[in-house]
Each structure stands twice: as C-alpha cells, then as structure tokens.
Amino acid sequence: MDYNELDSFLNSVDIPEIKTKPKTFLGIARQPHYENVLSNLYAFYFDVNEEHGLKDLFIASLSQLIEESEIGKGKEIVFDDGFDIETESATNDGGRIDLLLSNDSHAIIIENKVYHGLINDLDDYWESIESSLEENKIGIVLSLYKIKQINHPHFINITHLDFFKCVMVNSGKYLLNANDKYLVYLKDLYQNIINLSTNTMEKKDLEFYFDNNQKINELLELNDSIRIHIAEEVEKGIGLLDYEFYIARRSECDTRRFISTKCDKLSIMISTEHLYTNVNAIGILVEVKGDAINACENLKKEYFTKEEFESSMDIDYKGRDDEGVFQLAGQWEYPITTEQISNLSQFIVDTIEKDHLLPIFNKLEDFFVKEEAKEELVEIA
Known part of the structure; x- marks a missing residue:
C-alpha cells in the first residue's frame, strides 16, 4: 500500500458529503x-x-x-x-x-x-x-x-x-x-x-466512487487494519494488568467491557469510538450496573485513599448511560496522540495506574462481594 499516493489522493479530491433523506x-x-x-x-x-x-x-x-x-x-x-x-x-x-x-x-x-x-x-x-x-x-x-x-x-x-x-x-x-x-x-x-x-445516491457521488474505487478500497482496508490494531491493543493493555476479567464487546471494535469475575455488575469499560472522529481521545471508566449502585450508598469517603477518591466521586456519581450503567471513576475522554495510539496498550496501563483505577476497582469488588455475602446471610436467617 503506497501511503504517499493515498495521502496525495486525499489532499487532491473533495470527498462528497452524503446527504440523508429526512425521516418521516x-x-x-x-x-x-x-x-x-x-x-x-x-x-x-x-x-x-x-x-x-x-x-x-x-x-x-x-x-x-x-x-x-x-x-x-x-x-x-x-x-x-x-x-x-x-x-x-x-x-x-x-x-x-x-x-x-x-x-x-x-x-x-x-x-x-x-x-x-x-x-x-x-x-x-x-x-x-x-x-x-x-x-x-x-x-x-x-x-x-x-x-x-x-x-x-x-x-x-x-x-x-x-x-x-x-x-x-x-x-x-x-x-x-x-x-x-x-x-x-x-x-x-x-x-x-x-x-x-428519489435516489439515495446522487449521480456525482456514484461517479466519484467508481472513478476512485481502487484508492477508496485501499483506504477501507487501512481503516479495518487500524480498527483491528486498536481492538487488539485494548485487550493487550488489560492483559498487562495481570488481572482476570470476562470480556464483553458492545460492538466489534469500539467498546470493550472487562467484567469482574467476582461481581458481574462491576467492570472497566474502554471506549475507542472517539478515535474514529475528530476527537483524539479514549474513554476508560470504572462502571457498575443498575441496581448495584444502591449498595454504593454505604461507601464512605474514607473507603478510598485521597488520590483514589479524587479519581472517583463517592455518592455523587459521574452519570448513567443508556444501558443503565453508572460511571464511578475515570474519564470519557483521555487525550491521546498518534504516537501513543501506536502503543495503545501501554497508554491504557499508564492511565489506569495514574488515575488509580485498578485499586478503586479492587476495593469496589471487595465491597460488592461482602455486600452479597451479607444478603445471603439475611436470606438464610
């Protein structure tokens, strides 16, 4: 693949903006x-x-x-x-x-x-x-x-x-x-x-594609290779933590959830969807599912170190997404450079260490395990 030729192609053409039809x-x-x-x-x-x-x-x-x-x-x-x-x-x-x-x-x-x-x-x-x-x-x-x-x-x-x-x-x-x-x-x-x-595609858009389909297909191949690289680097980065997780993929490449083997409502989520937009950033978050958030009301500030607490938000949670998942620690957008993307796995490890996300995850995991044990004792009684 000739990257100089592809770069020259991208700089010399105006890529058509595809207009969608209004919804009815x-x-x-x-x-x-x-x-x-x-x-x-x-x-x-x-x-x-x-x-x-x-x-x-x-x-x-x-x-x-x-x-x-x-x-x-x-x-x-x-x-x-x-x-x-x-x-x-x-x-x-x-x-x-x-x-x-x-x-x-x-x-x-x-x-x-x-x-x-x-x-x-x-x-x-x-x-x-x-x-x-x-x-x-x-x-x-x-x-x-x-x-x-x-x-x-x-x-x-x-x-x-x-x-x-x-x-x-x-x-x-x-x-x-x-x-x-x-x-x-x-x-x-x-x-x-x-x-x-009316046709979905205009004639000029079709002409642009068929006049340039070889280079477009090369770009698509490059895009697929980059997405595969990023997905592999994400899983490699979590592997470097030397901690056992279940892996849940919300989509093929963009989002991974690494779920606790001891508490399936606790996970570390890594989102790379912004890498495919103009925002060069990735999301790394400690999350807890729906009803498990209620147990967190018993958490005290003293449960975490000062550094850990500054990376989490005690009872004032960072928010909930459409799947009913609460983000307790981390950030949606950690800025990242192209050089860091080439070694994304190490960037993930460094970020998790810098923001104390693994210690927070471990303490939450221990907390949830103890809460579940209490509930079981109550049921037996």
Whole structure:
C-alpha cells in the first residue's frame, strides 16, 4: 500500500458529503412503501367531508392531471353529486382495485404501485366497474416512476410525486380552513413520497466512487487494519494488568467491557469510538450496573485513599448511560496522540495506574462481594 499516493489522493479530491433523506412517520414505522397503507392515506384525503378540512383538494388535483393527459382529454368524469371511496374493491375475476372513486355514472380506477411491477389484469378492473359510458370512467396507474407503456387504452400513468406536486401547488386556497394537524400529516406524507421517488445516491457521488474505487478500497482496508490494531491493543493493555476479567464487546471494535469475575455488575469499560472522529481521545471508566449502585450508598469517603477518591466521586456519581450503567471513576475522554495510539496498550496501563483505577476497582469488588455475602446471610436467617 503506497501511503504517499493515498495521502496525495486525499489532499487532491473533495470527498462528497452524503446527504440523508429526512425521516418521516411512515419511515419510522417502517411502512414507507406499503401500497395498502398509502392507499388508505389517499382515501382519507380524497374524502371531501373528512376532518382534514382540505375539501376537494385531492380530487381537483387528480382531475387536473387527468385532463392534461391524452386519454383524459376525451373523458368527462364529473363528481358534482359526490362520490364514494373504496379501497381493495373486489373485481369480477377475484382481483382487488387499490382505490376506487365512483358514483352511479362516473369512476376513477386507481392501481397503486410502489415497488411492484404492473402485472395486474387491467381488463378485469375496467370491466368490473359498470358506468353508462366509457368516456365517464378512466383508469390510473399511480407509480413511483414513469411507465413507458400501459397495455390498456383507458389507463394513464401518473407518478406519486407528480400527483403530490400538483396537490401542493393547488393547496394555497385550501389552507385557511384546513385542520393544522392534518396539514402536518400531509407534509410528512409528501416528504415520504419524495423519499421513495428519489435516489439515495446522487449521480456525482456514484461517479466519484467508481472513478476512485481502487484508492477508496485501499483506504477501507487501512481503516479495518487500524480498527483491528486498536481492538487488539485494548485487550493487550488489560492483559498487562495481570488481572482476570470476562470480556464483553458492545460492538466489534469500539467498546470493550472487562467484567469482574467476582461481581458481574462491576467492570472497566474502554471506549475507542472517539478515535474514529475528530476527537483524539479514549474513554476508560470504572462502571457498575443498575441496581448495584444502591449498595454504593454505604461507601464512605474514607473507603478510598485521597488520590483514589479524587479519581472517583463517592455518592455523587459521574452519570448513567443508556444501558443503565453508572460511571464511578475515570474519564470519557483521555487525550491521546498518534504516537501513543501506536502503543495503545501501554497508554491504557499508564492511565489506569495514574488515575488509580485498578485499586478503586479492587476495593469496589471487595465491597460488592461482602455486600452479597451479607444478603445471603439475611436470606438464610
């Protein structure tokens, strides 16, 4: 691996900043692309009498797009007397129309497509809806991307995104009387459609990768080697303490917990996650799990030497993380240089000695063992 060449590469290119798509409620619920979910949401907003207060915004926008299409120009679909909305409407041959907008003489048949291909029997859909004249009904395939050809003379293609763009453009005169809550939902649904309709990666980002993938892969290989080195150095450093621990790895390389063999609620945690950011530091902490913290209330300042106590915090604990673990001693960020990272194991040993973390750990371990023995005696009595 030619490090001079890699250094020259890194200094000569602007690495693209990858933008993430905004989260939506459907995305958080892991249902952003389910066709039946989208159909139900569309049905709600198509209903002119629903509490969203947007009246005929959706049907007016859809009618506009129909009239702009070649097939739609020859249609006369009028819902002046209102219309019914039905999802999963049964067809003559056992099919299901995703969304049907209809009254006695007019109908809009909507086939909702997201990631699935168009293999539906559109003839069955068309023949299943009885309207007096062909010009009074139309079929729509609502899809993420443009469909080049639909094999039915009365079906047109509209994309979800084009439909929503039309809705949003037309929404102005409806906003005053709309329910604010459902406007928020509408905007979130629109963002969900944008997320589904746009690629995660931009063309320029893909071009950057494929133009430079050899050097990028070399950098990834270097990154993996460094992470392995750091993980090995962490475990080597703990090994140099000549003390027996159980090892728990919260992630492959970033965090190690070295758990007491006498008390499984006591551990030394070493975190190297900041080494992979702009913060050159590692975390070394003496920790105790959840309910074991209650026993620490019996600890007295005199239990530790002055130096040990200054590295711990008696009853005023350093804090608790998301896993319910309290940090009793040490620091989240010990600054470290590149030279020290090359011999990380010795840095860990030196830091643990400097901050008296092993004596603190030993005294806590003895304390917990005695507390457990007391509890056992109480239970026997």
